[in-house]
Amino acid sequence: MTASDPERRMQFLFQLRSRGVTDRRVLDAMERIDRGDFVRGTFADRAYEDMPLPIHCGQTISQPSVVGLMTQALAVTARDKVLEIGAGSGYQAAILSQLARRVYSVERHRRLALSAQSAIEALGIANVTVLAADGSRGLPDQAPFDRILVTAAAEDPPGPLLAQLRIGGIMVLPVGQSDHVQRLIKVTRTEDGFDYDELRAVRFVPLIEGMGEE
Numbered sequence: 001m002t003a004s005d006p007e008r009r010m011q012f013l014f015q016l017r018s019r020g021v022t023d024r025r026v027l028d029a030m031e032r033i034d035r036g037d038f039v040r041g042t043f044a045d046r047a048y049e050d051m052p053l054p055i056h057c058g059q060t061i062s063q064p065s066v067v068g069l070m071t072q073a074l075a076v077t078a079r080d081k082v083l084e085i086g087a088g089s090g091y092q093a094a095i096l097s098q099l100a101r102r103v104y105s106v107e108r109h110r111r112l113a114l115s116a117q118s119a120i121e122a123l124g125i126a127n128v129t130v131l132a133a134d135g136s137r138g139l140p141d142q143a144p145f146d147r148i149l150v151t152a153a154a155e156d157p158p159g160p161l162l163a164q165l166r167i168g169g170i171m172v173l174p175v176g177q178s179d180h181v182q183r184l185i186k187v188t189r190t191e192d193g194f195d196y197d198e199l200r201a202v203r204f205v206p207l208i209e210g211m212g213e214e
């Protein structure tokens with residue numbers, strides 16, 4: 001956020017805190033990364049409101065408080081290699097870059113993957129790679145991951161993503177049908193299997209198999 005606008009910044013952070021984002025490291029990361037750099041055109045002046053906004057290819061940049069709550073639930077440490085499914089604008093990946101060692105973010109629309117990568121590079125962030133690929137298969141070449149964050153809703157946690165989570169690792173994802181209220185869940189991989197915690201109701205665009213048209 002631009003330093004010239006301290007009031008906007010205060011309000012943005014206040015909204016996040018009042019909606020339950022209390023982790024200092026997450027708040028610091030969200031203060032450093034300006035959401036305005038990831039929202040273009042008509043909606044740019046609404047970048048600091050706590051609402052999802054349209055981006056290209058019929059997709060959305062998530063609501064900031066949901067980005068904060070998901071990032072908080074992921075409990076990222078500085079040693080972690082993180083996989084995000086659904087790069088969209090690149091905003092969530094940029095936040096993760098501040099907390100993790102390495103971030104891979106997969107996007108099925110090439111156009112979005114390119115613009116997300118360039119928005120991230122323009123900020124001088126060097127530990128994020130955005131790839132145009134079908135994220136429902138994960139990213140086998142770079143697996144296993146310490147943390148996986150899915151920002152599009154599947155009916156159930158995709159098997160390949162569960163398989164690519166390291167033991168002790170955490171995955172946060174929305175599950176449920178796309179035109180219904182979905183549940184945000186946290187999956188922890190243990191020695192013997194997976195533990196599931198339900199976090200809250202959310203609404204995300206659907207996770208769609210295969211590549212997008214543009």
Ligand code: SAH
Pocket residue numbers: 059060061062085086087088089090091092093106107108109112133134135136151152205206207208209210212
């Ligand atoms: N995290 C994004 C918001 C993403 S919206 C941000 O910070 O802006 C969800 C994104 O998931 C959309 O861009 C959509 O194209 C993408 N998506 C849906 N299914 C996918 C799949 N199978 N693989 C990769 N990306 C997918």
